[in-house]
Amino acid sequence: xxxxxxxxxxxxxxxxxxxxxxxxxxxxxxxxxxxxxxxxxxxxxxxxxxxxxxxxxxxxxxxxxxxxxxxxxxxxxxxxxxxxxxxxxxxxxxxxxxxxxxxxxxxxxxxxxxxxxxxxxxxxxxxxxxxxxxxxxxxx
Amino acid sequence: xxxxxxxxxxxxxxxxxxxxxxxxxxxxxxxxxxxxxxxxxxxxxxxxxxxxxxxxxxxxxxxxxxxxxxxxxxxxxxxxxxxxxxxxxxxxxxxxxxxxxxxxxxxxxxxxxxxxxxxxxxxxxxxxxxxxxxxxxxxxxxxxxxxxxxxxxxxxxxxxxxxxxxxxxxxxxxxxxxxxxxxxxxxxxxxxxxxxxxxxxxxxxxxxxxxxxxxxxxxxxxxxxxxxxxxxxxxxxxxxxxxxxxxxxxxxxxxxxxxxxxxxxxxxxxxxxxxxxxxxxxxxxxxxxxxxxxxxxxxxxxxxxxxxxxxxxxxxxxxxxxxxxxxxxxxxxxxxxxxxxxxxxxxxxxxxxxxxxxxxxxxxxxxxxxxxxxxxxxxxxxxxxxxxxxxxxxxxxxxxxxxxxxxxxxxxxxxxxxxxxxxxxxxxxxxxxxxxxxxxxxxxxxxxxxxxxxxxxxxxxxxxxxxxxxxxxxxxxxxxxxxxxxxxxxxxxxxxxxxxxxxxxxxxxxxxxxxxxxxxxxxxxxxxxxxxxxxxxxxxxxxxxxxx
Numbered sequence: 001x002x003x004x005x006x007x008x009x010x011x012x013x014x015x016x017x018x019x020x021x022x023x024x025x026x027x028x029x030x031x032x033x034x035x036x037x038x039x040x041x042x043x044x045x046x047x048x049x050x051x052x053x054x055x056x057x058x059x060x061x062x063x064x065x066x067x068x069x070x071x072x073x074x075x076x077x078x079x080x081x082x083x084x085x086x087x088x089x090x091x092x093x094x095x096x097x098x099x100x101x102x103x104x105x106x107x108x109x110x111x112x113x114x115x116x117x118x119x120x121x122x123x124x125x126x127x128x129x130x131x132x133x134x135x136x137x138x139x140x
Numbered sequence: 141x142x143x144x145x146x147x148x149x150x151x152x153x154x155x156x157x158x159x160x161x162x163x164x165x166x167x168x169x170x171x172x173x174x175x176x177x178x179x180x181x182x183x184x185x186x187x188x189x190x191x192x193x194x195x196x197x198x199x200x201x202x203x204x205x206x207x208x209x210x211x212x213x214x215x216x217x218x219x220x221x222x223x224x225x226x227x228x229x230x231x232x233x234x235x236x237x238x239x240x241x242x243x244x245x246x247x248x249x250x251x252x253x254x255x256x257x258x259x260x261x262x263x264x265x266x267x268x269x270x271x272x273x274x275x276x277x278x279x280x281x282x283x284x285x286x287x288x289x290x291x292x293x294x295x296x297x298x299x300x301x302x303x304x305x306x307x308x309x310x311x312x313x314x315x316x317x318x319x320x321x322x323x324x325x326x327x328x329x330x331x332x333x334x335x336x337x338x339x340x341x342x343x344x345x346x347x348x349x350x351x352x353x354x355x356x357x358x359x360x361x362x363x364x365x366x367x368x369x370x371x372x373x374x375x376x377x378x379x380x381x382x383x384x385x386x387x388x389x390x391x392x393x394x395x396x397x398x399x400x401x402x403x404x405x406x407x408x409x410x411x412x413x414x415x416x417x418x419x420x421x422x423x424x425x426x427x428x429x430x431x432x433x434x435x436x437x438x439x440x441x442x443x444x445x446x447x448x449x450x451x452x453x454x455x456x457x458x459x460x461x462x463x464x465x466x467x468x469x470x471x472x473x474x475x476x477x478x479x480x481x482x483x484x485x486x487x488x489x490x491x492x493x494x495x496x497x498x499x500x501x502x503x504x505x506x507x508x509x510x511x512x513x514x515x516x517x518x519x520x521x522x523x524x525x526x527x528x529x530x531x532x533x534x535x536x537x538x539x540x541x542x543x544x545x546x547x548x549x550x551x552x553x554x555x556x557x558x559x560x561x562x563x564x565x566x567x568x569x570x571x572x573x574x575x576x577x578x579x580x581x582x583x584x585x586x587x588x589x590x591x592x593x594x595x596x597x598x599x600x601x602x603x604x605x606x607x608x609x610x611x612x613x614x615x616x617x618x619x620x621x622x623x624x625x626x627x628x629x630x631x632x633x634x635x636x637x638x639x640x641x642x643x644x645x646x647x648x649x650x651x652x653x654x655x656x657x658x659x660x661x662x663x664x665x666x667x668x669x670x671x672x673x674x675x676x677x678x679x680x681x682x683x684x685x686x687x688x
Contacts, residue, residue, distance in 0.1 A: 057479065059287050096280045096302060097490035104489055108259035110224045110231035113243030120239065122249075129238040130349035133289040136339065 049074040208446060210439045211416055212374050212406050213366035216381055217359050219335065219399040220263045221391050226334045226358035227254030227297065227488075234397050238351035246356035248292030253487050256281075260358040261304075261491060263390040264332050265501045267360055268305025270384055270508055271327045277493045279304045281332070281485040289350050290337040298361075300482040303331035304491065310364075311510040312380045316524055318372050325377050326365030332491075335359050360390075366405070366416070371435035375428040378402050383509045387533050395426050404435060408442040408454075417442070417451075421458045422468055434461040438468050512536055519543075525553045528561075534571045541578035547585045555581060559599060563606050575609030576602070583612040592616065594623050597669055625672045627679065630663070633671065634679050637662040648684055656684065 051071050055062045062070065113119070125132040225232055228245035244252035268275050282300035308327035314320055337355040341348050362381065368374045382393035382400055393400045402425050407417035422438060425431040438459070445453045459468040507515070509530055516526040529539050535556065542552045556571075560581075564571060584605070588598045593616060601615050616622055624630060637659055638645055648655040656677075663676055 057285075057481065096278050097484060103492060104255065105258040105261070106224075106229065106255045108223050108257050109229065111229035112241075113228075113230065116240070116242065119242060119244065119247060119249075127349070129240075130340070130351060131239065131289075132347050133339075133350055135341070135346055135348050136289055 049078060205439065205443055207410055208408050208439075208443045209411050210369050210406060210408050210435075210442075211366045211419075212368035212370075212404060212435060214364045214368070214374055214377060215403045215405070216362045216364075216378065217335075217401040217403075218267070218362060218381070218385050218391050218393070220260060220358040220360065221389075221399075222257055222259045222263070222358055224257055224259075225356040226257055226260050226332070227356055228252075230356065232353065232357050234399075236353055238349075238353060241353045242355070246292070247352055248294070248355075254297065254485075256488060256491070257358065260332055261493070262501065263358070263388075264304045264330060264360055265493065265498060266388050266390055266505065267362070267385065268308070268330050269498070269502050269505060270388055271305065271308035271310055271330060271362070273305035273308030273327060273330060275305050275493060275498055276302050277495070277498075278302075278490055280490045281488045282482045283485050284333075284480045284482055286480060288336070288339075289348065290339045290352075290355070292337070292352060292355060296334060296336065297485055297488070298333035299331035303329040304493075305330040310377065310380055310384070312373075312376050313513060313523075313527060314372060314376050316527065320523060323367075323373060323376075325367040325373075328363040328365050330360055330362050333359050333361055371432035371439070374404060374435050375432035378431060379428050380509065383531065383533070387506055387509055389506075395428075398426075401426075402431060404431065406435060406438050406442075408439055408446065410446070418454045418456055420454065420456065420468075422461055423458055423471065424460045424462075430461055430463055433466065434468055437466065441468070519549050521549065521553055525550075525557065528557050529553060532571070538571050538578050538581075542581050542585075545579055545582040547582035548589065551585045551589070552581065555585065555602070559602055560606065563603065574606045576605040580605055580610075580612055587612055587616065591623055591625060591672060593621055594669065594671075594673060596673075597621050597623070621670060623672050624667055624670045625675060627675060630667070630671055630675055630679050631683075633663050633666045634659075634676070634683050637666060638683060645684070656680065659684065 049071060051062070051067045051074065054074070055067070120126055123131050223231060225241075225246055228243050230241045230243050230246055232241060245254055265275060279299060279302045281297050283295040284298045284300070285295040287294060306327075306329040308330075310325050310327055312323045312325060314323060335354050335357040337350050337352040339348055339350055364377065368377060378400070382395075385391040385393045385400070391399055395401070404422045404425065405419045406422065407419040409415070409417040420438060420442070422434050425434055442454050445451060455473060457473045458471045460471040461468050512530045513526050516529060517523070521529070528535075530536050539552060539556055542556075543549050560571070560574070560576070563569075564574065584598055584602060587593050588595050593601070601612060601621070604610065604615060605612070641659070641662065644655050644658055648659070659680055660673075660677060663680060664671055664673070667676075
């Protein structure tokens, strides 16, 4: 649990008027040309985290005590984002990614991973040649 | 072939749902769409005939559907034929033993980091340009989170708000059996992403099986505008995409292997209504014909619900096409939009393209199917020829090489679409597997044109060239096949045949002029098939009618 970045638990928080804080709303974004994406600064007063829902989306079971423990921790992270939201970006051109250094691409040259046995032996339930999983028929 | 078609028409209705006008309509579609991929010249002719005979039937459907229009959009996944996966160097070969082409990256082991295959970007740019899209010089990858056993990482690396290409279109020529016509369908976006593994459901078992060979294989997702209105338009859009990826060499476009997968979104609304009806998604379409039939079934289903005042029965859901039952069935109902919690993929840098790079790829693009069809049209070929030849890049190349050598265009098209196509179909080989070269086909056409050999002998040589190879000149010489155009020599043979058949001669001169055919056959036999038929008939007639 602790090894997973707290970032993963963030869901796009809804503001009072229903718009997405991070502007990840698919429909809206796809209609806007990149250059005109809205980066308006939102209030730093954010909704408290809905920990049971976060746990559900991450497929993690938490007992009530754990939920209580995690709530303030996650709240801290969100508040930190609140601080970021307060930064004045009016004159800054939006960046797609933080890095700008090169593409770091790979040529299309096949190379077999040579320790397959160890990979396979780490699979919790393997029935040669398949990985065995509980029966699934539908997504969601 | 004709028999198969007829059987298709007769059997289909009984497998379909009760209303007979639906059944007939789908029967017709069934027989026609089957051939969209494997046309031969003869087949096309048969279809045209069939079309005429069944034309009166769709009217009932038209009447039934006339107050409604369907709105169809298609999401296509194209598997790229790169040697390695998108983010790791694992080789990908369809059909490899399960779970053999895997590594820590594509199995989603902690700490393993993705590195993008440059070929994926190249393929995306090629497809983006070919689809007349605007390219994003700066784009990025995003994580799409969902939990499913074929997705080991718990997220798919995809592109979300900034796809690599967007805002394009695709030109399509509809098959002649459906009245032909040209359409332009909008392309909303093209983005890069990775495939998931393959999930197998054991029959009645309590568990499922996963093969991760396909996990991490690069895909392009191509999203169309909701510009299509019929099953035929949708199927032809998909067929054109298949042609495009094959022409571009970025993928094999094989639907049976799942290298080209289409999900169709479809809604129906009363004509004149501005807002769209509730849309339903159809999956499990693994051929163009099933696509077309599934869509037309779904349109009918939705229109029927409209007509029965049961619009509320049309719900946003995913339906599966059941090939056996020839209908769509509910797979899952959508309960609100899935929350994929997209965020920028932190393990990969952004994707940036330079103008020079894009231009170099633009210059390296081959002639695309649409350009080829327009060029063939200008060369004077009929639309039927154009569609056949441009349908398969290998056949188009064969035709282009043949005509580049100076061969007559219409004759080259006829040979390829006729005898050569028939041979390939019978022997189940493609044009690259036959021994005949485009050069020799050109030579054959020229030899017939300049009357070195007769058309009949040309046909005989053709099959030998296809099956065994060799050269036209060599075969003519080896078999002594040069056409006899020497009048004196032909006269001699005619004289001999007439002298040998006094009885037939008497009958002929007694008014049974049909016997000319008998004489012509005998002379041809005498010449071992080498006599020039025109000369032969001319001389024969003169001699037969000479004295009475």
